[in-house]
Amino acid sequence: MAILALGVFSILLAHSSAQSAVAQPGDPITFARDVAPILQENCQACHRPGSIGPMSLMTYEEVRPWAHVIRLRVETRTMPPWHIDDAVGIAKFQNDVSLSDEEIDSIVRWIEGGMERGDPADLPKPIDWPDGRGWQRAQELGKPDLVIRSDPYTVRASGQDQWWSPVVETGLHESRYVRAIELKPSDPLGNRVTHHVMLFTLHDGRQELLTEWAMGKVGEVMPAETGRLIEAGSEIRWDIHYSPIGQEVPDDRVELALWFHPEGYEPEYRNALELFRAEPMDGRPRGAAIDIQPGEVRTVQGIHRLEQPVRIESFQPHMHLRGREMTLEVIYPDGRREILSRIDRFHHNWQISYRYAEEVMPLLPAGSRLVLTAVHDNSEQNPNNPDPSQWVGFGRRTVDEMAHAWIGITHLDQEGYERLLREREAKATSR
Numbered sequence: 001m002a003i004l005a006l007g008v009f010s011i012l013l014a015h016s017s018a019q020s021a022v023a024q025p026g027d028p029i030t031f032a033r034d035v036a037p038i039l040q041e042n043c044q045a046c047h048r049p050g051s052i053g054p055m056s057l058m059t060y061e062e063v064r065p066w067a068h069v070i071r072l073r074v075e076t077r078t079m080p081p082w083h084i085d086d087a088v089g090i091a092k093f094q095n096d097v098s099l100s101d102e103e104i105d106s107i108v109r110w111i112e113g114g115m116e117r118g119d120p121a122d123l124p125k126p127i128d129w130p131d132g133r134g135w136q137r138a139q140e141l142g143k144p145d146l147v148i149r150s151d152p153y154t155v156r157a158s159g160q161d162q163w164w165s166p167v168v169e170t171g172l173h174e175s176r177y178v179r180a181i182e183l184k185p186s187d188p189l190g191n192r193v194t195h196h197v198m199l200f201t202l203h204d205g206r207q208e209l210l211t212e213w214a215m216g217k218v219g220e221v222m223p224a225e226t227g228r229l230i231e232a233g234s235e236i237r238w239d240i241h242y243s244p245i246g247q248e249v250p251d252d253r254v255e256l257a258l259w260f261h262p263e264g265y266e267p268e269y270r271n272a273l274e275l276f277r278a279e280p281m282d283g284r285p286r287g288a289a290i291d292i293q294p295g296e297v298r299t300v301q302g303i304h305r306l307e308q309p310v311r312i313e314s315f316q317p318h319m320h321l322r323g324r325e326m327t328l329e330v331i332y333p334d335g336r337r338e339i340l341s342r343i344d345r346f347h348h349n350w351q352i353s354y355r356y357a358e359e360v361m362p363l364l365p366a367g368s369r370l371v372l373t374a375v376h377d378n379s380e381q382n383p384n385n386p387d388p389s390q391w392v393g394f395g396r397r398t399v400d401e402m403a404h405a406w407i408g409i410t411h412l413d414q415e416g417y418e419r420l421l422r423e424r425e426a427k428a429t430s431r
């Protein structure tokens with residue numbers, strides 16, 4: 001199970017059982033006993049030296065000046081980054097970092113109660129965090145089998161966003177199935193300029209998406225019994241989106257780490273990361289339906305019929321600054337409809353892949369339809385909107401819009417579908 005969880009988050013999960021002493025009713029809430037364990041489990045993966053958060057939240061001294069901002073962020077559920085509407089759809093994820101109501105309540109009561117330090121003996125055992133520059137998955141998976149670097153690129157200090165698309169050899173002499181992928185911008189400046197990366201494999205003139213990475217994401221781990229194929233002699237095409245930060249970043253490189261299944265291993269099924277449009281599939285070119293008037297809140301929808309049975313493994317909405325909501329729904333062949341997930345507080349800084357827990361990954365029969373509905377908010381109610389007086393259309397820049405989702409999917413055959421259903425039922429009854 002451990003290897004299924006996302007890198008940072010699996011570290012969090014691994015420590016979540018280490019509960020410290022529990023407050024008795026009437027006891028004052030203290031940092032050492034009540035707050036430090038919450039921060040350790042849910043925040044420090046990002047809020048520690050060398051990680052992506054803007055400040056470290058490791059000690060009382062570091063946390064105290066931020067207390068009121070922390071309260072605001074946890075009460076509004078804008079931190080930790082997790083934007084699922086938990087009132088609908090699937091509730092169990094592998095990489096859930098959200099706080100429970102009780103945890104939020106403890107933080108708030110600690111602040112209202114005067115932010116007591118408490119007894120240092122109550123502090124949880126510190127976590128031995130991996131070096132910010134190392135591979136986050138190395139703790140669970142060991143050293144990567146292959147590391148590939150993009151060719152160097154100098155990101156200009158200012159101006160428009162920049163794209164860099166070098167093609168790099170893999171050096172692979174035999175075909176291998178990938179079981180885990182991690183991407184790492186350079187440290188420290190690359191972490192600030194690298195917004196988004198698409199990686200394709202090129203082989204015999206064919207191009208296939210290997211993975212998609214964006215700020216806030218570590219990479220991907222394939223579900224059990226699946227793998228993503230890289231054929232012998234393939235090349236990797238990078239598509240890196242850099243955003244200038246007012247300072248030149250010379251010769252930047254992004255690194256890709258791959259962990260393979262053993263040589264000769266053939267997974268039962270090939271797993272893919274596929275783009276599904278949240279736009280009408282009416283023959284018009286991509287983006288034509290994205291036509292957002294100044295101040296307008298606009299909904300677009302795409303419906304996709306599945307010719308084969310599938311298992312849906314992860315859902316990652318993609319929009320830009322005006323993106324507010326995206327819903328993934330299924331219409332079964334018998335007409336029944338079910339919401340699988342809704343993201344209701346989308347924020348473009350966080351391209352989060354919501355990875356379903358294995359036992360609840362939707363298994364959908366052939367003939368089902370996936371319905372993706374996106375809401376863009378170009379009004380002044382949207383705090384991320386740089387200019388509600390502008391018309392917005394489709395495009396690559398962050399001020400343009402998009403509406404699609406990356407969906408982790410395994411295409412099954414009828415036999416595999418029925419077997420997975422049976423196995424799931426057997427597990428459910430044996431519990």
Ligand code: HEC
Pocket residue numbers: 038039042043044045046047052053054066069070073074079080081097099216349
């Ligand atoms: C996955 C990484 C990640 C996790 C987990 C995370 N943060 Fe953050 N946090 C960030 C990043 C990156 C920023 C800066 C961008 C932003 O403000 O959204 C940030 C910003 C913040 C800010 C605002 C700082 C400011 O300058 O105003 C606060 C407060 C905060 N985080 C608190 C927390 C707390 C408390 C937790 C845990 C309960 C947490 N964060 C978990 C990455 C993370």
